[in-house]
Amino acid sequence: MLRDPRNPASPLRHVDGLLVGAIVAISGLGLLMVYSATRNQQTVTGGTFGTNYYVTRQAVFIGIGILLMIGVALVDYRYLQDVAPILYVGTVFVLLVVLTPLGSSARGAQAWFEVGGFQLEPSEFAKITFIVAISAYCAMHRSDLDSSRFMWVLALAAVPMVLIYRQPDLGTDLVFAGILIAMLLVGGARPRHLAVLGVISVLLIVTIFQLGVLKRYQVDRLAAFLDPQGDVQRTTYNLRQSQIAIAAGGFTGRGLFKGSQTNLSFVPEQHTDFIFTAVAEEFGLMGALTLLALFGLVVWRTWRAAVLAKDRFGTLLCVGILAMIVFQIFENVGMTMGMTPIAGIPLPFMSYGGSATLGAFVGLGLVLNVHMRRFA
Numbered sequence: 001m002l003r004d005p006r007n008p009a010s011p012l013r014h015v016d017g018l019l020v021g022a023i024v025a026i027s028g029l030g031l032l033m034v035y036s037a038t039r040n041q042q043t044v045t046g047g048t049f050g051t052n053y054y055v056t057r058q059a060v061f062i063g064i065g066i067l068l069m070i071g072v073a074l075v076d077y078r079y080l081q082d083v084a085p086i087l088y089v090g091t092v093f094v095l096l097v098v099l100t101p102l103g104s105s106a107r108g109a110q111a112w113f114e115v116g117g118f119q120l121e122p123s124e125f126a127k128i129t130f131i132v133a134i135s136a137y138c139a140m141h142r143s144d145l146d147s148s149r150f151m152w153v154l155a156l157a158a159v160p161m162v163l164i165y166r167q168p169d170l171g172t173d174l175v176f177a178g179i180l181i182a183m184l185l186v187g188g189a190r191p192r193h194l195a196v197l198g199v200i201s202v203l204l205i206v207t208i209f210q211l212g213v214l215k216r217y218q219v220d221r222l223a224a225f226l227d228p229q230g231d232v233q234r235t236t237y238n239l240r241q242s243q244i245a246i247a248a249g250g251f252t253g254r255g256l257f258k259g260s261q262t263n264l265s266f267v268p269e270q271h272t273d274f275i276f277t278a279v280a281e282e283f284g285l286m287g288a289l290t291l292l293a294l295f296g297l298v299v300w301r302t303w304r305a306a307v308l309a310k311d312r313f314g315t316l317l318c319v320g321i322l323a324m325i326v327f328q329i330f331e332n333v334g335m336t337m338g339m340t341p342i343a344g345i346p347l348p349f350m351s352y353g354g355s356a357t358l359g360a361f362v363g364l365g366l367v368l369n370v371h372m373r374r375f376a
Contacts, residue, residue: 011372015073019301019371022294023069023349023364027062029291030350033278034058036256037271038352040263054271054352061354065361072365073372081313084136088156091129094122095163111167112355121355123164123172128362130160131179131320138187139313145188153184154197171343175327177201182323187316238274241267242336245277246288253284271352273344276336291350295329298364305371314370321363 007013035055080087097103104112104119112119133156141149157180161173184194245261248254259281261267267274280288299322306318325348332347334340346356 009375011376014372014375016301016305016368016371018297019305019364019368022297022301023361024066026291026294026298026349027065029279029294030275030347031055031058031062032256033275033282033350034271034352036259036282037262037265037267037275037278039257040265057354058352058357061357062361065358068358069361069365069368072362073368075369076373076376077314077317077366077369078311078373080132080317081136081139084133087129088133091122091126092159092163095126095160098122099163099166109167109169111164111169118354121353123160123167123169124355124359125362126160126164127172127175127179127324128321128359128366130157130176131183131317131324131363131366134180134183134187135313135316135320138183138316139311141188142312145184145190145193147193150184150189150193153180153187153189169344171331171345174331174343175324175345178327179320179323183316183320186319238268239335239338239342242274242277243338245270246280246337249281249284249287251285253280253282253287256282258282272346273332273342273351274336275347275350275352276333279350280336292329292333295325295348299326301371302364302367305367305374308374309370310374310376314373318367318370321367324363325360 035052038054039051098113099110102113103110104114106112106119111123112121114120134153137149137153137156138145145153157176161176164172164176181194181197184197189197241261245259245267248259248261254260257263259278262270262278262281267277270278276288276291279291283290302318302322302325306315306322309315309318328345328348331340331343331345332351335342335345346353348360349357351357
């Protein structure tokens with residue numbers, strides 16, 4: 001499988017050390033920020049598990065994620081092309097099951113399974129299997145996506161997106177849409193197909209608003225983005241506190257554990273969706289730019305793996321993972337500053353959360369896999 005490591009073409013000789021180093025550095029910073037954002041909150045509220053509860057669990061998630069990344073990187077990615085239909089059907093089945101009484105509800109959404117005290121969110125792993133399925137289909141047709149095949153791709157995307165919307169999880173659906181557009185651009189979709197997709201998207205958005213399909217909190221989030229000075233329940237408050245925390249950091253930050261917004265827990269969900277504000281307040285503009293530079297390194301090495309891939313399937317896999325990572329970074333950082341809607345999308349490798357962390361590691365494991373086998 002890996003051949004003789006002394007062979008110049010052996011996959012083991014082509015592990016992307018820069019990509020691995022960037023992932024580990026971001027994850028380490030994420031651990032530190034999760035601890036900073038939760039230690040005082042746990043103390044003040046008398047948290048049952050102490051000040052290390054969240055950071056300990058996140059460390060476990062990262063440890064498992066690293067093992068998964070290594071495991072995914074070691075198995076030749078080309079096998080996935082053969083089992084892509086099975087992975088897709090299995091994903092759709094799990095997304096259906098989570099909507100039944102077997103799934104767990106939290107904060108108005110039914111999107112998790114309770115497994116041994118942990119919440120497993122299938123939609124985070126659905127992103128990866130979706131990328132595999134679309135990559136396999138587009139690679140099979142060798143960039144010849146005529147109208148019927150283009151509609152098939154849309155159908156493949158629509159099924160999991162509808163099920164995820166039913167949870168409801170609009171943020172994850174937005175990530176799916178970003179992935180789909182990027183993969184169609186590289187996968188061979190024609191300009192007229194993309195134009196049709198744009199028209200369909202606009203009509204869907206108008207219909208959703210006209211029929212009142214969105215939940216109240218989802219409308220509030222959009223309203224807070226469009227009118228930051230308004231008073232839309234708690235959503236505007238969240239955004240204002242986020243912006244205050246970022247501005248308070250200045251150029252060099254207030255110092256680790258010295259951010260008033262972070263220490264006093266003024267920013268809601270700071271250890272999850274708003275983790276970027278902890279970095280900006282405690283390490284300032286320099287810390288925020290350093291984090292973005294590390295993400296930039298991940299983006300560059302993923303794009304490089306896509307360009308150097310031995311086959312079209314590998315290229316499309318890397319493009320899909322790249323779109324997933326870039327969209328989540330852009331949306332998450334943008335929403336903390338009021339530049340994008342608050343959509344509840346985690347910051348990869350930084351935000352607290354098991355499923356999102358594991359999904360990100362599996363995705364980058366595929367990128368490492370493609371890069372390692374470019375000479376195989």
